[in-house]
Amino acid sequence: MTKIAIFGVGLIGGSLALCYKGKPEFTVVGHSPNPKSVEKLLKRNVVDIGTTSMAEAVADADYIFLCVPVGMLEDYVQQLVQLPLKRGCIITDVGSTKASVTESSAKIVKEGVYFIGGHPMAGSERHGVEAASSHLFENAFYVLTPAEGTPQAEVDRLTELLKTTKAQIVQVEAREHDDIVGAISHLPHIIAVALVNQVRGYNASNPLYQNLAAGGFRDITRIASSEPMIWRDILINNREVLLKLLKDWNLEIAQFVKLLESGDGDGIVEQFRLAGEFRSQLPERRKGMITSLFDIYVDIPDHPGIIGQITTLLGNARINLSNIQIIESREDVPGVLRLSFRNQEDADRASALLGQQYAVHV
Ligand SMILES: NC(=O)C1=CN([C@@H]2O[C@H](COP(=O)(O)OP(=O)(O)OC[C@H]3O[C@@H](n4cnc5c(N)ncnc54)[C@H](O)[C@@H]3O)[C@@H](O)[C@H]2O)C=CC1
Ligand SMILES: O=C(O)C(=O)Cc1ccc(O)cc1
Structure with a gap:
């Protein structure tokens, strides 16, 4: 059994939790200093175990993900290394900046414990566990910034673990x-x-x-x-x-x-x-920097009930719609609907289904 501890179970921490939760080989522990937040995580079924105790969260953990705001990362690493950690434990983070945390952590981690900085290049303007999704990292780049001297075998171990997110893992020097x-x-x-x-x-x-x-x-x-x-x-x-x-x-x-x-x-x-x-020349349909969703566009004739028909078709086919937007709807021109999906597969299935009745553009 692999134990994953997540500190700061918001958009990114929650999405990571959902990637591993429910898989028999993983136990996911979520930490928050706030008991109400812990209750919410358990109620939403995002983690297997929730706790306000840092020591309980990390006890016997194989991997520790720090998903709190960037300004708190160094303090968290500092507190963690005072606690008894499993030998071989990898501490990683998801912060949007990498130089400071990579350099300061390299100085303080103890023998037998590793810090490897990380940054999933996926997300959105939303925040909080309510916005989390197990699909968030699919097709996105996930950058790792190991400090000099980190054994490659440990980087490979983390890379292997992160494959579950379906992200593409790349190594980049922290300052670059x-x-x-x-x-x-x-x-x-x-x-x-x-x-x-x-x-x-x-x-x-x-x-x-x-x-x-x-x-x-x-x-x-x-x-x-x-x-x-x-x-x-x-x-x-x-x-x-x-x-x-x-x-x-x-x-x-x-x-x-x-x-x-x-x-x-x-x-x-x-x-x-x-x-x-x-x-x-930018890579298309990568999530994160450019778009957090997979969009298709459907021309719709302007008559009442059309949006209901489209959403019903999708619902009956069990295709989850994440967002819907009417781009143009004047009486004299056909409207265009932008339909957003969480992954390419749903977008493709929707295109095929709606394409039977409507003009669909991707
Ligand atoms: N938002 C995005 O699209 C992306 C964000 N990131 C990085 O991920 C990290 C988390 O960001 P999000 O998940 O977007 O934010 P979020 O606001 O959804 O989650 C932050 C989490 O940290 C917790 N937190 C905040 N202040 C805290 C405190 N004082 N003590 C303990 N816990 C506290 C919150 O309760 C929440 O669970 C940040 O370091 C950010 O730079 C990385 C990639 C994408
Ligand atoms: O919403 C978007 O397009 C983003 O840019 C999301 C994002 C925010 C912060 C990151 O560190 C990485 C990705």
């Missing part, structure tokens, strides 16, 4: 991870929040801004709805990288200012062309 993830995840969160707040300012004197904001604005700003405390910790932790990235960002924006000031249409076309070319 923070540079890259700073650019592709942390900076976009800052930009999304700044953009929403800019428009929020205009909207204060004219609510039409909010009413007209649609499509593109929603797409680019989804992540502005992320959990503030989680992001406070990430941005503060990676601030040196982010300050450099923001300087480069200012240069990019300054370039647009120049193009507009000089009315340089060709220059603008070139910027869009370069961006489009690079973006078209």
Whole structure:
């Protein structure tokens, strides 16, 4: 029996718990300092055992996952290494930054215990165990950042365990991870929040801004709805990288200012062309950074009851729908429904089923 202890059973910790829960070879223990949260975990059937005691959670654990906000990770590792841990136990985390926790943990872990930093590149703007799903990591990258000197056999052991999540495990050096993830995840969160707040300012004197904001604005700003405390910790932790990235960002924006000031249409076309070319090479349908769901689009004629028909068809076929959005519905044009699913298989089954009656685009 493999015992997995999870500290901080929220979106990511809860999703990990659900990956292992119910498999006969694993026991999943969830820890929270708050008895009410422990009760909730047990009631929702996310863990086999719930406890407020750190010592009970880690007693005899083979793997310990730290899924708390980034700002608390070092303190957790510090507390854990004071407790009696099983020989060979691997402590790992899921924090969105990797350099500080990887470097500080390497200094404090005791003989026979290993720390290997981890970061599943999947998630969403939602938080809490209510948003957890056993499918969250499917097809996503899961980065491991072992410190120098960590035996490869232990990294392989953790990699083997994580295969259950159906993520693709990759090894990256911790500082390189923070540079890259700073650019592709942390900076976009800052930009999304700044953009929403800019428009929020205009909207204060004219609510039409909010009413007209649609499509593109929603797409680019989804992540502005992320959990503030989680992001406070990430941005503060990676601030040196982010300050450099923001300087480069200012240069990019300054370039647009120049193009507009000089009315340089060709220059603008070139910027869009370069961006489009690079973006078209991004891996598609990876969860996490780009989309947390698998979407299909269905053209729907504008008549009453159509959405009910579609959801009934899906329900009868036991295909779980995660989200539904009407993208366009004016009387004179057919509407488009965006249907989101938690995994590729459900999206494919829905496409095949609805494709018999409607025009479906993927
Ligand atoms: N949200 C996302 O999409 C992703 C988040 N991460 C990382 O995963 C970690 C967890 O984030 P989420 O699961 O998104 O957040 P969450 O808010 O859903 O879960 C955080 C968990 O930590 C617990 N927690 C918070 N403050 C605590 C405290 N003072 N003492 C003890 N427990 C406390 C919460 O009760 C909750 O169970 C963070 O380090 C984050 O950087 C990594 C990949 C994706
Ligand atoms: O919702 C999204 O697109 C995300 O960007 C989710 C996310 C948030 C934090 C991470 O460290 C990794 C992934």
